[in-house]
Amino acid sequence: MAERKCIYVRGIGSYLPDKILTNSDLEKMVDTSDEWIVTRTGIRERHIAAEGQVTSDLAVEAAKKALADADLGPEDVDIILVATVVPDMPFPSTACFVQQKLGVKSNCPCASVEVGCSGMIYLMELAAGLLERGTCRRVLAIAADKLSAVTDWTDRSTCVLLADGAAALVLTAEESHGRAELLDTFLAADGSGAEFLCMPGGGGRCPATERSVAERQHFLKMNGREVFKRALRDMGGAVEQIFRRNAIGGEDVAYFIPHQANQRIIEAIAERICVPMEKVISTIARTGNTSSASIGIAWDSACREGRFKAGDLIVPVSFGAGLTSAAALLRWIG
Numbered sequence: 001m002a003e004r005k006c007i008y009v010r011g012i013g014s015y016l017p018d019k020i021l022t023n024s025d026l027e028k029m030v031d032t033s034d035e036w037i038v039t040r041t042g043i044r045e046r047h048i049a050a051e052g053q054v055t056s057d058l059a060v061e062a063a064k065k066a067l068a069d070a071d072l073g074p075e076d077v078d079i080i081l082v083a084t085v086v087p088d089m090p091f092p093s094t095a096c097f098v099q100q101k102l103g104v105k106s107n108c109p110c111a112s113v114e115v116g117c118s119g120m121i122y123l124m125e126l127a128a129g130l131l132e133r134g135t136c137r138r139v140l141a142i143a144a145d146k147l148s149a150v151t152d153w154t155d156r157s158t159c160v161l162l163a164d165g166a167a168a169l170v171l172t173a174e175e176s177h178g179r180a181e182l183l184d185t186f187l188a189a190d191g192s193g194a195e196f197l198c199m200p201g202g203g204g205r206c207p208a209t210e211r212s213v214a215e216r217q218h219f220l221k222m223n224g225r226e227v228f229k230r231a232l233r234d235m236g237g238a239v240e241q242i243f244r245r246n247a248i249g250g251e252d253v254a255y256f257i258p259h260q261a262n263q264r265i266i267e268a269i270a271e272r273i274c275v276p277m278e279k280v281i282s283t284i285a286r287t288g289n290t291s292s293a294s295i296g297i298a299w300d301s302a303c304r305e306g307r308f309k310a311g312d313l314i315v316p317v318s319f320g321a322g323l324t325s326a327a328a329l330l331r332w333i334g
Contacts, residue, residue, distance in 0.1 A: 005131060006181055007128045007132070007181070008171065008173065008175060008178030008180065008333070009178065009182065009330065010170045010171065010172045010174065011068070011069035011072065011169070012066055012170075013065025013067070014062050014167040014293070014296055014301070015165065015167075016164075016297065017048060018050065021046050021048045023037045029153060029159070030155075030156040031156055041262050041264070043263070043284055043288050048163065048164055049148055049164040054146060056101060058144045058145075059084075059144035063168045070172075072170060074102050076138055077105075078108065078136030078139065079130060080095045080111075080140045081112070081126055082110075082111075082112045082142045083112070083123050085116055086291075093111055095111055113126070115324045117261065117291050117292055118259075119293075120167065120169070121295065121317075122326055123141035123142075125187055125328075127171040128185070131171060131173045137172060138172045139170070143166065143167050145165070145293055147290070148163070150218070151219065154216075155219070163287060167296020183246065183329040184246055186327045188237075188325045189322045190322070190323045190324075196222065197221075197223070197320070197323065201218035202218050228265060231265050231269075232265065232269060234319050234325035235258065235265075235318065235327070238317050239315060240273070242317075253313045253315050254308070254313055254314060255307065256270070256273070256316075257280075257302070257315070257317070258270075258281075258317050259318035260283055260287060260288075261289050263282065266282050266284065281298045281301075281302045308334075310332060313329065315327060315329055315330075316330075
């Protein structure tokens with residue numbers, strides 16, 4: 001069997017819209033309080049897209065930063081992958097809009113995946129397969145969501161959580177340009193829990209009608225109790241798989257980057273895998289839950305702060321609609 005190629009993250013970038021919605025702002029919109037939100041979620045503020053700004057716009061801004069970090073331009077991109085649950089429209093693929101807006105060559109393949117908050121790690125695995133096969137040399141992988149577009153601003157249990165943002169990675173098999181080496185990924189899904197985190201309206205099962213709009217079926221719906229329970233189980237299980245497959249433990253890992261869903265979940269995951277919170281990267285207080293973009297945003301933030309050093313092992317882990325879960329193992333290069 002041929003030896004597998006090494007896969008590297010060459011560039012990383014993220015983008016948060018300028019508009020900030022604070023807990024004080026939300027107090028004027030729904031029956032809530034800053035204390036209630038912070039105590040239950042850890043969130044103090046979140047970024048919201050401007051009027052007319054769509055998911056592909058967020059994605060393009062993150063992509064520009066990732067390409068600049070990789071010292072590459074749009075002409076160097078061989079394929080665009082986008083993870084989102086709030087596409088610009090049901091079809092065509094949001095990746096095609098990104099291609100056009102970014103100015104990538106017209107023969108560049110484009111595709112989108114819909115795996116919720118696990119999107120960034122799913123894209124890493126898809127990119128690795130394409131690079132190992134030799135289908136392409138450089139993959140632009142973008143996770144972006146405009147969750148404010150599907151937020152029910154009358155539902156205080158969800159509107160305090162959700163936010164907008166994007167993150168992007170440039171992945172390659174060219175070792176000399178690597179920021180981090182992708183060592184392993186673990187992906188999973190459990191469709192039996194799909195109903196616990198979904199948007200019922202807008203698809204073939206529930207097309208848009210006066211009734212579906214009146215019943216607010218075109219907004220995100222979540223069973224918070226079940227999502228918390230399954231997120232803890234499945235993210236913990238994904239990290240344990242990475243540990244077992246790579247013969248490592250929590251003591252070997254420098255940083256964990258969990259999906260930024262809720263500070264309570266982040267702390268519960270840290271306890272489940274027996275790692276101290278100083279090893280856990282959390283940006284949720286200022287970003288809220290940005291869905292598939294959250295891991296990349298937190299990773300990019302830590303990178304800009306200079307928190308990683310050469311040789312550090314990093315484990316991103318996520319959980320999202322589907323219900324999907326995923327984890328990865330990376331070694332930081334610099």
